[in-house]
Ligand SMILES: [Fe+2]
């Protein structure tokens with residue numbers, strides 16, 4: 001293991017170099033352009049998830065729609081918070097958050113869905129959550145200790161995507177078999 005740098009003079013001198021980089025110091029250990037790109041892919045994923053949950057919220061119908069739609073709306077709000085955290089981190093890293101709607105679905109890991117059937121909606125949302133869970137898990141492992149702050153953002157998102165997936169699984173289990181599920 002590398003020695004901890006205890007030479008405070010050296011740390012102070014380095015901190016004065018490249019101050020235009022803000023929080024990015026010479027101690028930053030990750031591939032910065034790649035980290036920004038990965039954050040932008042996750043941002044696209046979150047934005048597509050917001051749109052898919054909103055679509056599902058407004059089009060959910062049937063006698064069981066109400067509690068399911070309420071869950072869709074809650075998830076949409078949380079995916080929006082995830083998008084905001086990622087955009088904020090991208091800016092901290094000196095990058096530009098990409099909100100371009102033209103390329104959103106191309107850059108997103110998860111897919112949009114406009115099913116009209118309630119069970120189909122829930123299944124598509126569950127698949128999208130599982131895509132996010134798999135990709136965020138990989139990102140957390142890839143970042144390791146080279147960018148702890150970005151890793152923590154992804155860890156927080158990951159925990160909430162797991163909650164979302166669990167909520168959706170619960171909804172599927174509680175819907176009566178009569179729905180053709
Ligand atoms: Fe999310």
Ligand SMILES: [Fe+2]
Nearest residue numbers: 129160161164
């Ligand atoms: Fe989610």
